[in-house]
Amino acid sequence: MAWNEPGNNNKRRDPWQDGEQRDLDAALKQLKDRFGRFFGGGGSAFPGPLLLIGVLGAWFAMDSWQTVDERERGVVLRFGKFDRVMGSGMNFKWPRPIETVEIVETTRVRSDSAEVRMLTKDEALVMVDFNVQYTVNDPYLFLFGGRFPEDTLRQSAESAVRQVIGASTLDDVFSEKRTELAATARAELQQTLLRYQTGIEVTELNFQNLRPPAEVKEAFDDAIAAREDNQRIKNEAEAYAQKIVPEARGMAERNKALAEGERQSAIARASGEASRFKQLLEQYQKAPQVTRKRLFLETMQEVLARNPKVMVDAGGGNNVMVLPLDKLMQNVVLPVLPEVRDDGSPKLEATRAAAAREAFDPARVAREPRQ
Numbered sequence: 001m002a003w004n005e006p007g008n009n010n011k012r013r014d015p016w017q018d019g020e021q022r023d024l025d026a027a028l029k030q031l032k033d034r035f036g037r038f039f040g041g042g043g044s045a046f047p048g049p050l051l052l053i054g055v056l057g058a059w060f061a062m063d064s065w066q067t068v069d070e071r072e073r074g075v076v077l078r079f080g081k082f083d084r085v086m087g088s089g090m091n092f093k094w095p096r097p098i099e100t101v102e103i104v105e106t107t108r109v110r111s112d113s114a115e116v117r118m119l120t121k122d123e124a125l126v127m128v129d130f131n132v133q134y135t136v137n138d139p140y141l142f143l144f145g146g147r148f149p150e151d152t153l154r155q156s157a158e159s160a161v162r163q164v165i166g167a168s169t170l171d172d173v174f175s176e177k178r179t180e181l182a183a184t185a186r187a188e189l190q191q192t193l194l195r196y197q198t199g200i201e202v203t204e205l206n207f208q209n210l211r212p213p214a215e216v217k218e219a220f221d222d223a224i225a226a227r228e229d230n231q232r233i234k235n236e237a238e239a240y241a242q243k244i245v246p247e248a249r250g251m252a253e254r255n256k257a258l259a260e261g262e263r264q265s266a267i268a269r270a271s272g273e274a275s276r277f278k279q280l281l282e283q284y285q286k287a288p289q290v291t292r293k294r295l296f297l298e299t300m301q302e303v304l305a306r307n308p309k310v311m312v313d314a315g316g317g318n319n320v321m322v323l324p325l326d327k328l329m330q331n332v333v334l335p336v337l338p339e340v341r342d343d344g345s346p347k348l349e350a351t352r353a354a355a356a357r358e359a360f361d362p363a364r365v366a367r368e369p370r371q
Contacts, residue, residue: 063095068103073139075102085139104139109203112154117213118162124170125216129209130182132157132189134202141199149198153189156196157205160189173210174224182207 067090068074074086078099086093086101093099113131120126134153136142142149164185165173173181186205193200212220284291 059095064092066091066093066101071105071107072103073106075104075139075143076100077102082140082144102139102143104136104142106136106139109133109135110150112150112157113208114154114158116158116161118165120165120170120173121167122169125213126165126170126173127209127211127213128161128165128207130157130161130185131204131206131208132202133204134200136199137201138199141197143199145197145199149196149200152196152198153193153200156192157185157189160185160192160205163188174227178207178210 066074066086068086068088070088072088074091076083076086076093076099078094079097080100083099093101111131111133113129115127115129118126118128132153138145146152164181168177168181182205186202189205190202193202211217280291280295
């Protein structure tokens with residue numbers, strides 16, 4: 001019989017199409033039986049909604065919570081797109097693969113070091129060892145702000161240090177300005193990291209070692225030794241100045257005080273003399289003869305009191321004897337009280353004292369003729 005033989009209400013029969021329909025029905029029935037045996041349905045029916053709800057509940061319960069440590073932060077991605085940042089503690093999220101969490105340590109201090117050869121402003125080579133310490137202040141930017149943020153930090157740090165060293169002279173690099181240069185490099189590095197959106201905060205940048213190349217190390221050592229000698233001499237001079245200046249100021253204040261006292265004393269003496277002269281003038285105006293004689297006698301008394309020699313009239317004649325009391329007083333022996341022995345006789349020391357008194361008797365000296 002031909003395939004396209006008419007019949008059955010003029011419908012065409014196709015043996016290939018009938019076979020394919022039967023194979024499809026058999027495959028669907030076999031797949032249904034396997035699902036039924038897997039879920040315990042006896043191979044006759046698909047499992048009910050309660051089993052599906054249980055599976056979904058277990059899925060949510062096992063993967064819907066994320067614990068984040070105090071030192072960490074969690075970056076939540078929903079279907080691969082950034083959604084939020086988790087804080088510390090127990091946090092709820094949608095289970096995977098709906099939401100995933102990337103953990104980032106934000107309080108841990110990380111560090112990076114490098115050693116590079118740089119050129120200063122005055123075209124001198126110097127070896128610089130620097131260390132950078134940093135933390136993560138933005139977990140999202142640290143993960144997705146740019147590729148390889150730590151490599152960006154390393155290259156940016158070297159660039160900032162080169163910029164600072166290149167704008168300074170060799171003396172500035174090896175002087176006390178080293179701390180200031182490190183602070184400038186840190187600020188420049190932080191600005192660069194902000195422009196690149198790395199989410200990194202620089203906490204410290206230090207120059208661990210600054211040294212010349214090995215080829216010129218001896219010359220640099222001599223220069224450093226000279227600089228240290230200069231600083232030492234300067235310190236000694238400052239110490240001497242701090243010691244001598246207060247002494248000089250104290251001496252100046254002392255002299256000023258003495259001068260002021262002398263000035264006040266002179267003014268007081270002058271005022272007293274002026275007042276005495278006025279009083280004397282009043283007395284002179286009242287009794288000129290008596291006042292003139294009294295002034296003469298007081299003046300002679302004052303002059304003769306300071307004269308170490310005494311003039312003695314020998315008795316009305318022209319002979320005047322001068323007693324050199326200054327020479328006599330140099331040999332004066334103080335009188336000693338006479339002491340006696342047990343038998344009542346004076347001791348030798350008492351006899352000598354009496355002889356000394358007799359030797360310096362003014363009456364006896366006046367009676368003796370001048371040599």
